Amino acid sequence: xxxxxxxxxxxxxxxxxxxxxxxxxLSRRLGISCRWVVAALFIGLLSAAIYGFNIDLISEWFDGVxxxxxxxxxxxxxxxxxxxxxxxxxxxxxxxAVPESLIMMLMFASVTLAIVRExxxxxxxxxxxxxxxxxxLPVMAGSAIGAGIGVSVGAVFYFALLNLGRxxxxxxxxxxxxxxxxxxxxxxxxxxxxxxWLPSQYxxxxxxWLLEExxxxxxxxxxLVGYEATPTPLQVFIHIMAIALLVGIVVIxxxxxxxxxxxxx
Numbered sequence: 001x002x003x004x005x006x007x008x009x010x011x012x013x014x015x016x017x018x019x020x021x022x023x024x025x026l027s028r029r030l031g032i033s034c035r036w037v038v039a040a041l042f043i044g045l046l047s048a049a050i051y052g053f054n055i056d057l058i059s060e061w062f063d064g065v066x067x068x069x070x071x072x073x074x075x076x077x078x079x080x081x082x083x084x085x086x087x088x089x090x091x092x093x094x095x096x097a098v099p100e101s102l103i104m105m106l107m108f109a110s111v112t113l114a115i116v117r118e119x120x121x122x123x124x125x126x127x128x129x130x131x132x133x134x135x136x137l138p139v140m141a142g143s144a145i146g147a148g149i150g151v152s153v154g155a156v157f158y159f160a161l162l163n164l165g166r167x168x169x170x171x172x173x174x175x176x177x178x179x180x181x182x183x184x185x186x187x188x189x190x191x192x193x194x195x196x197w198l199p200s201q202y203x204x205x206x207x208x209w210l211l212e213e214x215x216x217x218x219x220x221x222x223x224l225v226g227y228e229a230t231p232t233p234l235q236v237f238i239h240i241m242a243i244a245l246l247v248g249i250v251v252i253x254x255x256x257x258x259x260x261x262x263x264x265x
Contacts, residue, residue, distance in 0.1 A: 005142025012118035014223035017154025036108035044115025052123030065195035072191035183226025185242035203230035
């Protein structure tokens with residue numbers, strides 16, 4: 001149970017930690033206040049606890065697939081928020097007059113929803129062992145190790161991006177943000193497939209021989225790009241379209257010029 005707990009919690013913490021790190025770096029690079037961070041952590045954890053404690057009720061929604069649908073809604077919303085943030089951040093960097101409060105609000109909402117999604121999954125997992133005293137200690141120890149690894153990886157990404165050159169950091173951060181956002185869209189599709197809201201299909205391929213999904217490396221790629229060893233064709237299509245949409249938004253906005261009313265660069 002120790003290793004299983006490490007992998008399960010690592011998977012959830014990594015995704016939120018990487019997104020948090022990327023947006024923290026973006027905030028620093030744009031010269032925007034990080035006041036949103038504390039509020040996002042507090043409200044995200046509180047909301048995750050509320051979600052986790054009410055999971056039995058939520059699961060009964062939508063004819064018994066409430067958890068899958070709500071998770072898909074959370075992940076789909078995060079993708080939309082990150083898409084809007086990418087467009088607005090590029091406009092801000094190019095000199096357009098964009099309120100800093102709007103950028104902070106998008107960052108706050110993205111991180112808060114990510115914490116709700118991942119934090120509630122950890123709570124639900126751990127609550128299943130509260131009455132199993134023989135397994136509780138290894139589960140808690142494994143969860144602590146998994147959380148520690150996830151937070152550490154997020155910190156490494158944060159400091160690595162901060163120490164890159166401005167242009168390199170901007171390109172690397174944009175690519176990572178696009179991949180994380182597209183992974184959210186793909187995971188939302190997976191949740192809807194599990195809820196039978198989207199058609200079930202045979203896997204497009206099986207890459208488990210190359211990279212096990214349940215390995216630490218597999219979980220890192222899951223957090224970064226929504227990696228799955230056996231994705232369906234529909235998931236692959238949605239993933240590609242999500243990337244294409246975000247890239248298109250960034251390219252189009254980046255070609256625009258700041259006009260009258262633009263902020264001083």
